[in-house]
Amino acid sequence: MEMDLEKRTLRKVSWRIVPFIMLLYFIAYIDRVNIGFASLTMKTDLGFTSSMLGFGAGIFFWGYFMFEVPSNIVLHKVGARLWIARVMVTWGIISAMMAFVQGPTSFYVIRFLLGAAEAGFFPGIILYLSYWFPARHRAGVTAFFMAAAPISTALGSPLSAALLEMNGVMGLRGWQWMFILEAIPALVLGVVVFFHMTDKPEKAKWLKDDERAWLVNVMNVETASRATSGAKHGIISGLANPRVLALSLIYFGTSAGLYTLGIWAPQIIRQLGVSSMTTGLLNAIPPVVSVVAMIFWSRHSDRTGERTWHVVLACVAAAIGLVVAAVANSIVGLIAALTLVNIGISCAKPPLWTMPTMFLSGAAAATGIATINSIGNLGGFAGPAMIGWMKDRTGSFAGGLYFVAGLLVLSAVLTLLLARSQKAPVTHGNAAAH
Numbered sequence: 001m002e003m004d005l006e007k008r009t010l011r012k013v014s015w016r017i018v019p020f021i022m023l024l025y026f027i028a029y030i031d032r033v034n035i036g037f038a039s040l041t042m043k044t045d046l047g048f049t050s051s052m053l054g055f056g057a058g059i060f061f062w063g064y065f066m067f068e069v070p071s072n073i074v075l076h077k078v079g080a081r082l083w084i085a086r087v088m089v090t091w092g093i094i095s096a097m098m099a100f101v102q103g104p105t106s107f108y109v110i111r112f113l114l115g116a117a118e119a120g121f122f123p124g125i126i127l128y129l130s131y132w133f134p135a136r137h138r139a140g141v142t143a144f145f146m147a148a149a150p151i152s153t154a155l156g157s158p159l160s161a162a163l164l165e166m167n168g169v170m171g172l173r174g175w176q177w178m179f180i181l182e183a184i185p186a187l188v189l190g191v192v193v194f195f196h197m198t199d200k201p202e203k204a205k206w207l208k209d210d211e212r213a214w215l216v217n218v219m220n221v222e223t224a225s226r227a228t229s230g231a232k233h234g235i236i237s238g239l240a241n242p243r244v245l246a247l248s249l250i251y252f253g254t255s256a257g258l259y260t261l262g263i264w265a266p267q268i269i270r271q272l273g274v275s276s277m278t279t280g281l282l283n284a285i286p287p288v289v290s291v292v293a294m295i296f297w298s299r300h301s302d303r304t305g306e307r308t309w310h311v312v313l314a315c316v317a318a319a320i321g322l323v324v325a326a327v328a329n330s331i332v333g334l335i336a337a338l339t340l341v342n343i344g345i346s347c348a349k350p351p352l353w354t355m356p357t358m359f360l361s362g363a364a365a366a367t368g369i370a371t372i373n374s375i376g377n378l379g380g381f382a383g384p385a386m387i388g389w390m391k392d393r394t395g396s397f398a399g400g401l402y403f404v405a406g407l408l409v410l411s412a413v414l415t416l417l418l419a420r421s422q423k424a425p426v427t428h429g430n431a432a433a434h
Contacts, residue, residue, distance in 0.1 A: 009211040013132055016206060018144050020196065021125050024088065025148035027185045028121055030156040031095040031114070032060065033262030034182055037160035038098075038175040040266060040276050045173055046103060054388020056107045057263045058381035061255075063115025068374030069367055071120025072127060079199035080128045083120065085190045090117040092186030099176040123373040126353055127365060131200055134218055135354065136302060143298030143350040150287030150294070150346055153262065156182075161280025244368045246418045247355055250311070251376025253411030254352070256383030256404045257318050257345045261286075263384045265338060268397050272331055285335055290342035297347040301354075308419040310351040315412040318344025322405035326398035344408070352415075379407065 035042075035057050043053055075083040094114045101107045125145060133141050163181060164174035172180075198204050201215045265286075270279045301310040321340030328334040353369075360368040387400030 005210060005214050009207065009215050010133070010137060012207060012211065013201075013204075013215065014141065016198075017129075017132060018141060021128075021145050022148040022151075024084070024189060024193070025122070025125065025145060026152045026155075027088075027189060028091070028118060029149045029152040029262075030160075030182055031091060031186060032118070033153070033259065034156065034160050034178060035098075035111075036263040036266045037157065037164065037276075037280070038178055039263075040175075040270060040279070041164055041167070041173065042101075042175040045175070046101065046107070048104065048107070050388040050391040051385075052104050052107070052388070054263070054385045054391075056104065056111050057388075058259070058383075058385040059108050060111045060115035060118075061259075061377045061379075061381040063112040063117075064119045064377050064380075065115075065374045067116045067119035068123060068377075069370040072123050072370035073367060075120055075124045076127065080124060081194060081197040081199050084124060084128075084197065085194040087118060087121045087124070088186050088190030088193060091121075092183045092190060093117075095186060096180050096183035098183075099172070099179040119374070120370070123370040126369050126373075130365060131219065132215070135222060136305075139298045139302045139307075139350045139354045140295075142353050143294050146346070146349055146353075147291045147294055149258070150290045150342060153287040154284040154291075157266070157280040157283040158277070159280075161277045164276055241360070241364070241368060243359060243418065244356065244371050245375075246414060247352070248372045248375035250352065250411045250414045250418070251372050252379035252382070253315065253404075253407035253409075254318075254345055254348050255377045255379035256407045257322065257341060257379075259380035260322075260383040260387060260401070260404050261338065261341060261345065264387050264397065264400075268325065268338075269331075269334065271397075272329075272334065274331070282331065282335055286339040286342035287346075289339050290346040293343045294346040294350065298350040301351040307351045307354060308415055311348050311415045312412045314344045314346075314348035315408045315415070316344070318348070319405040319408040319412070320344075322401045322408070326401040326405075348411075383407065 035053075039048075039053050039057075042048070043050075048056075071083070071087070091114060094110060094117050097110050098114070101110060126142065129138060129141055129145065160178055160182070163178040166172075166177040167174035169177060198206070201207070201212060201219060204212055204215075207215065265283055266279050269282050270276070274282065297310060297314065301307060318341045321337050321342075321344060325334060325337035325341065328337050356365065356368050356372060383400075383404045386403050387397060390399035390403070391397055
């Protein structure tokens with residue numbers, strides 16, 4: 001009977017929450033990386049060098065870094081419904097403003113403001129999931145949420161390439177139309193969030209009484225068990241915990257890999273002499289494969305309760321893919337290498353994100369998750385900026401790709417060191433969270 005109640009409740013919660021937050025992240029990720037496609041024509045129109053493009057694309061993460069922790073603390077206090085709605089409306093407005101960039105300075109300023117506006121969205125959702133799903137189910141649920149990133153690349157690449165073809169319509173460039181039209185869904189969904197999202201299980205009127213009571217009880221028991229096992233709750237605990245800082249550095253490498261793909265993959269593919277539309281279609285192949293791999297990998301991590309090696313092996317695979325991509329001179333070889341990078345990056349993240357909520361709760365979870373995401377996402381600045389800088393100096397993407405591969409190897413090593421230095425709370429989901 002208890003098992004039937006658990007299945008029924010979690011199925012209902014999953015159908016209510018997961019597709020919706022996937023849609024939100026889908027839109028967020030498109031608005032974050034569509035600069036990669038815009039650059040196919042915008043770079044020439046505005047006279048940007050590769051260094052300018054890499055720096056401007058990456059400065060987004062400094063805005064993200066500075067406002068991430070305060071944003072997640074506010075979310076924890078006022079609730080996800082109100083705060084996620086605010087985040088989406090402001091980033092939609094600023095994303096549309098990208099269409100009116102005039103030169104490097106306005107490009108840098110608007111990208112920075114976009115990062116500041118979006119700060120708190122991703123860690124806010126990770127925190128939100130910890131309110132609704134028991135720890136043993138969280139990697140699988142997180143995987144579905146995060147699948148929105150590769151799916152948005154798969155669907156967004158051909159869409160962005162098609163919008164570039166609107167060049168000259170009403171006197172605007174194709175890349176200007178792309179920024180304007182792709183910003184509209186964020187504004188619309190920001191309003192939908194306000195009316196659709198439920199802050200906590202206690203407020204879920206769409207659950208039956210027994211379902212709501214079961215979920216509230218299970219989540220309260222987990223919170224209490226973290227308290228008795230020495231889990232940290234305060235804001236300072238979330239910021240100062242050495243495991244949080246270690247996970248931030250691990251996440252740094254995976255973010256460098258993710259945004260290297262998001263921002264530079266279109267240009268890396270385009271240099272082999274294909275059109276913008278073909279680039280869009282080819283760029284859609286690797287993320288489709290990675291979605292399937294990520295869901296399989298995350299479910300395996302949940303089933304076995306093992307987290308460490310699921311992160312390590314994925315990081316190593318991505319690093320190998322980047323090295324191969326650096327030397328690939330055929331379309332087939334390059335797409336195969338980028339597919340391996342996509343699989344590795346996508347598979348590393350869900351098991352990695354189960355780790356903080358095993359030893360943090362309450363305000364510490366809000367600040368800890370935001371700290372990991374904000375510091376870690378600076379990899380989204382380091383990777384793309386280094387690739388742009390190396391491309392201007394050497395004429396090749398290879399040096400920058402080797403650099404990002406090195407960061408991913410470092411992430412794998414740090415994950416192993418973290419697992420060795422800590423007991424079960426980091427290494428095994430079952431021991432820590434059940």
